[in-house]
Amino acid sequence: MKHWIGICILILTILAISFVVAANINVLVPSTNVRTLAEIYLKYTYYPWDKYFTAMSPEACTSIVWDFRGLDTVFETMVFYLAIIGAIALARGVPLKLPREIKGELGLSLIVKTVTKIVPVLIIAVAGSIALHGHLTPGGGFQGGATAAVAPVLILVVFSQFYLLKRGVNKNSMLLLRSIGLTGIGITAFAAVLIGLATGHYAFVLQNQPKPLAPDISLPAFVGGQLISGSLWFFNFFEFLAVAAGFTIVFLLITLPEKLAEAKEEKHVAEGGEK
């Protein structure tokens, strides 16, 4: 009897939502008017006629995230990497090493392995396109990196962790990649200042296009006829590297085989240490 009540509530909810949408009640349905702030963003996101306010990127989200409020995003990135640093610090001393010999075949069955040989290539290609076109189409560095991190997870589950470790995808190489990404973000943030110091002009940190107080310094919006939106392409690319590597480290740590941890504990107990 109880599930009939649930079904009735579900059907009534669906009917009520349909009624609200069909009757176009203004309180519940968002209005079609755009507020002034949104109008400014939509106007200036790609507006080459006013070089002092535009971000030169047709993608409003990316231009807000890495240009209009770029400093916020730097701090967000810092929070995210502090979390990952915390995970790595918690797992220090945990062995991420190959066993001396592996007996038998690891991982799932041949069917799943064959499919998994095809899919990670597609995932990484899509992730690259999301990240590198982040200033043109919806997407960006973080989204592309998170997508790319799905490929190692798939390989971890299907082929086992040793498959990745044997091919050099371990904690240290991923830390190196992550550090390259973060250093790239830092250099891109200070690029305008460095150029300004070298040429003797005023410039801002996180500056992309020329600003009223720093009219002489700007990062190129076009390279070889292709729109790269100044610093946005570089931010997206380095964020892609950093996020993909950071997530891969976390996934490597949380999928540590229990046998390794158990073996270490037994050894510890056998040596007379406390548990």
Place this chain on the structure above:
Amino acid sequence: MTLLDIVLIVIGEIMIGIGALADLIAAIGMNRFPNFYLRLHAATIGTIWGAFLPLVGAAFVAAGCKCLGEYRWFMAGGALITAFIILILGPAGSHALARGTHRSGIVPVEPKVVDHLEEDESMPTSQETREIGEEEGGSP
């Protein structure tokens, strides 16, 4: 709009309709079937008949619609690639689920006529990794 376009659109719409029907059947099956393996069968009906077929149908409809301009080929290609990925991923995923469940032995296999996998697995196998406890320390 030529005859070929109309034929493409009609075939595509029929495929999308079959997909909707298959999704309904799969949903009923997910609710009504008594155990895991049978529900997995209903779920794969939803992925192949209810996702692969409508995507191919959507590709046909996009290819037939001249009103969409040149971009219809992008839509058709995207739909076909997605359909292909679902076609290879759906069976592999359901296979992995079914195999994992069977090996762990959580769910009894019923109704059962013959179970070759059980006969294969009753033979002794050794997939243990041995001697993994030594020579690991990491940085303290």
